Structures are given as C-alpha cells and as structure tokens.
Amino acid sequence: MQSLHTWRRCDALRYTLVPISAVFAARTDVYLAGLTSYRDPEPYTDEWVIGFAQAAEQAAQTGVRLARDAAALGDQLLQRLVEHRRRRxxxxxxxxxxxxxxxILADLSTHPVLTTESAATRYGVSAVAAHRALTELADAGILGRSKKHKGKIVCCKADAHLxxxxxxxxxxxxxVGDTDRR
Known part of the structure; x- marks a missing residue:
C-alpha cells in the first residue's frame, strides 16, 4: 500500500509550515512591546531576540506536529478508501x-477544497473523471460536500485536513501542548 511517506517525497506535504505571525498574533502585547523597545535609545534587544526565537520554536514545533498528523491522517484516509472500494x-x-x-487524496493536505472544475484543471482530466473521483472520495467519507441553498453541490472539502x-x-x-489532536 502506498504510504504518505511516498507522497511527502513527492512534495505533497510541502506546505505544512505554520507562520510565526500566528504565534505573534496571540501575543500582540509582547510583540508590540518588543518593537517599541527596539526603537528606544537603549533598546532591550536581548529580550526581543529571545522572544522571537521562542515564537519561532513554537511555530516550528507546531509545523512538525502538523506534518506528522497530516501524514497519519493521509494513511488513515487511504485505508478508508481501500475499505470503501472493497465493500463496493x-x-x-x-x-x-x-x-x-x-x-486528489495525495493533495488534500495542500488543496483541501475542490470543485469538479478545479480538480479537472489541476489534474488534467475531464470534468466527468474529476466528478467521479470527488464522488468516490465523498462516498467513502473522506470529503464533505458543501451545497447551495437549493441543494446544488458547490464544492467538496477535506474537513479532517481543515x-x-x-x-x-x-x-x-x-x-503546542494545549491542544488535543484525537
């Protein structure tokens, strides 16, 4: 069975880095104090550099954890697809x-929302082939379907990846230690 390790080597999980700005957004007071201090005649650059390094470390830890979790999720979803195909x-x-x-399954971590048209364009296939693949993934419980108010499907989305x-x-x-990924 093809694993996510193969997909990772193919660059499918390249975008699992988490921006450091997300850490600073949670600590705006520290971030702004550091910037303000830097402009002082005698700036406290040591504290600012230490705070920046800690934020970078937190973002890196989160990114590593996200990549690991995405790989494990991909393996689980691949197994779910295989089981679905066996049942059918x-x-x-x-x-x-x-x-x-x-x-499509391999790219869900970097492209978790798709339409028939976007899938057809991305993979160079007909709209029928794209629709068939998206439907199979939705029927397997891997993708969810978003609908307009009249019931027409607007897009398919990988809720687990999101x-x-x-x-x-x-x-x-x-x-990092304050979230439970079960």
Whole structure:
C-alpha cells in the first residue's frame, strides 16, 4: 500500500509550515512591546531576540506536529478508501497511483477544497473523471460536500485536513501542548 511517506517525497506535504505571525498574533502585547523597545535609545534587544526565537520554536514545533498528523491522517484516509472500494466490489481495491482519486487524496493536505472544475484543471482530466473521483472520495467519507441553498453541490472539502489546520492555528495561539489532536 502506498504510504504518505511516498507522497511527502513527492512534495505533497510541502506546505505544512505554520507562520510565526500566528504565534505573534496571540501575543500582540509582547510583540508590540518588543518593537517599541527596539526603537528606544537603549533598546532591550536581548529580550526581543529571545522572544522571537521562542515564537519561532513554537511555530516550528507546531509545523512538525502538523506534518506528522497530516501524514497519519493521509494513511488513515487511504485505508478508508481501500475499505470503501472493497465493500463496493471495486477492483482493484487500491487504485493505481496515477488514478485521479489517488492524486486528489495525495493533495488534500495542500488543496483541501475542490470543485469538479478545479480538480479537472489541476489534474488534467475531464470534468466527468474529476466528478467521479470527488464522488468516490465523498462516498467513502473522506470529503464533505458543501451545497447551495437549493441543494446544488458547490464544492467538496477535506474537513479532517481543515480541522488539523485549525488545531495548528489554535496551538500557536495557546501553546503546542494545549491542544488535543484525537
């Protein structure tokens, strides 16, 4: 079974870095005090550099944790897709690596919201092939569907991946050890 480690080598998880600005946004008083102090005739640069380094470390820890969690989630979702295909009698249960459904699954951490049109364009396939892949992922419980008020599907979204991102943002606001990723 193809793992997320392969996808990581293919650069699918490249954008799991969490910006340091998210840490500073949670500590605006410290951030602004550091900037203000820097402009003083005798700035407290040591404290500012230490605070900046601590914020960078927190953002890096969150990024590492996010990448690890995204890889584990990807492995779980791949297994869910295989199980779904087995239940439906789809052969092979593990789709080819170059199948549209596998490409979409591999990219969910960097592209968690898709439309049929955006998937068709991104993967160079017909709208029918893109729709079929998105429908299979939705039927497997991997993607959720967002609808307009009249019931027409607007987009498909990877709620689990979006949830990981929200947890990472929260971790930067309140501290890495203060979020539970279960």
């Amino acid at each position: 009698g789809t052969s092979p249960a593990l789709a080819r690596r170059d199948a549209v459904v596998m490409k 949830g990981l991102t929200a947890l990472a943002e929260r971790a930067n606001r309140v501290g």
